[in-house]
Amino acid sequence: MSDQYTETTSVSWFGRLRRSVGGIVFGLILLVGMVMLLFWNEGRAVTTARSLAEGAGIVSSVSADVVNQANEGKLVHVAGPVETQESLTDTAFGITTSGVRLRRNVEMYQWKETASSKTETKLGGGEETVTTYSYARDWSSVPISSAGFKQPDGHQNPPMNIESQSFQIGSAKLGAFDLQANVIGRIGGARDVPVGPDVINAVRVATGGNQPVSALDGRIYISYDPSRPRVGDYRIGYSLVPLGPISVIGEQQGTSFDAYQTVAGDKLLMVDTGIMPAEEMFADAVTGNTLLTWVLRIVGLVFLGVAFGLLLAPIGVVADVIPFLGRIVRMGTGLVAFALAALVGSITIAFAWFWYRPVLALIILIVGTGIFYGVSYLGKKREAQGGGEAAAEGG
Template identity: 60%
Template sequence: MSDQFREVTNVSWFGRIKRAVGGVLVGMLLVVAMVVVLFWNEGRAVTTARSLAEGAGAVVSVPVDKIDAVNEGELVHTTGPLTSSEGVGDPDFAIEAKGVRLVRNVEMFQWVENSKSETNTKLGGGEETITTYSYAKEWQDRPIASAEFKQPANHQNPSMELGSRSFQISEGKLGAFTLDEPMLDRIGDTDPLTITPSQLAGITAAYSGTERVSIIDGRIFIGANPTSPAIGDYRIGYQLVPLGEISVIGRQTGDRFSPYQTVAGDELLMVDTGRVPAEKMFAEAVSVNTIVTWLVRAGCLLLLALGFGLLLAPLGVLADVIPFVGSIVRMGTGLIAFVLALLLGSATIAVAWFWYRPLLAIGIAVAGVLVALLLTRLGRRKVAAAPPQAGATA
């Protein structure tokens, strides 16, 4: 049987109008939601910036090998080697290592459905869509529901019995300080852990299944033929978060660290790999806050444009009675949606600035007015100083 399947669907002009009108409600909800998110994002950015500035001014760097009761409840920074008497391991395959966390990544060879659609508008406003479904065998780290394929016959995937997991130490030591699981969870830099052929015997003994186990390219392969995998075969790789130098900023609570509540509103608890000064950790956090703020702004503006596009979509559908006219109308509504998104998004950000940062916003507004007045006055002086043109003689 072919690994491609074509499906042709037709929607009448009235059906498209009904669908577009339904999209208007979605567009309205999307516009309102993005305005709310934009406003919230400005407040979040201000709160985080103020909290980081407050923390940077209050933090105290302390030695890692001694706990001073004077700093109890204060925001402290320390750096040093992370150690642990525990190891991490995957009992399902007898994999053991020294580190903070062992991450098992499981992939299964499965059928995957891909689709490609081509839509044409017909005279009279109707729409024809030709969708081509194709099927390929790929390694996937999540189960693919083959029963939902358009053509499930001969493309069936078995259930995924093995899954990705992580194994973490319960406690670590940073000099005289103790790091519990919430702190260890924040350490995320991983290195690949290569599985060697010498481990095969132990892996095979620990594995509860009956399939053949091999070591290929530093990973575990479960299946009959590693060079020609079959549907349902597995390959398993590992990554390790190693022990090593780390830096911590948090509230000193006994011999542990907890979130430090700032007056500005945010809680501060930071972990970084390597020996990182407090100033650099705060500078990096400020940069992350700026990046997140702009990413949210950009995402909201795009979704605002999409929302306005849905609001204006019925116009394009109505004009599709003559296809080329509909295309022209959609170009116009797309441009209008983009402009409306910029205007509403900018206005929302401006209002949020006046709400969350009134002094700064007023200062910028006053500066803008002064610049405008100055440019206007300079323009008038240039006009007044310009030599009069010679008049025409009778």
């Protein structure tokens, strides 16, 4: 049994040209999609920023000990310990504990396929690609279908019969307030929980009683030898979001919380682990909004470059009749694609600013224009002075 499989494929120059022309359609779709993403992202950023500013200006911090009906429908900030009478139970494996959320994390030892390719352009514009498929065994939390492997023989994965699963309490209390799923589901802070030998019998029964079960390093192994696992063996661990203090910002609805609809457009329901003042929660949300805005901008610009690269790809393929000439042309089209992405992306973002933030955009435009003309004026003045001094020296 070989753990590598090599495949060599060839594409003619006409085949490459036809494929690159077909890529123009996808490039156009990607171009339109990224322009829409960049435009939408600026609007989303503005709406979220205004909503957070609105919320920060009207939120009231109230005690968790009593529900004041005067705050009904208002945006409130409440902090305190989470309490519940419910327990978390994984009935299949006999695990019972207290907390907010328990997760069973299941991994199976499986074959994985990785591929690496090396492409060489031939004289005349054709391409030859050598792809090497490598196979290795590793733990994976998702089932890997070996049916899609290039060489499935000798690399068969069994079905994954034990799955990961989450168990969450249905209700809890935050002082006098009731916590429902919309708040409970946002509570984070999960940590690994070690599992001991006391659950081995329950796991053995749950798996049919005919497989070896052991506990090692805080996890359950369904394996003959955990130190040398075989394909089809299982490794099971648990993580727990414990009961503890949380901070909530949301609309007071009766004795519970709901998302607050701002005038700016967003709904606000924020949950953080630990006791945090409202100011800090809003500051973190503002930082998160800024980070997301820049991430989406970068993603949009990168894929704009990909889109223009696809649109210009046929030029490089045509030049590939002489391979070294094709490399030079593709380098040039790559630079052009980058420049076009920067230009179109900047114009899209600028237009979005005029659309969503006209006053700020106008101020920036005026300041930018002033700086441009100021620098130009100083340059011309210095040039004129230099010319005058030269004339005086000549005289």
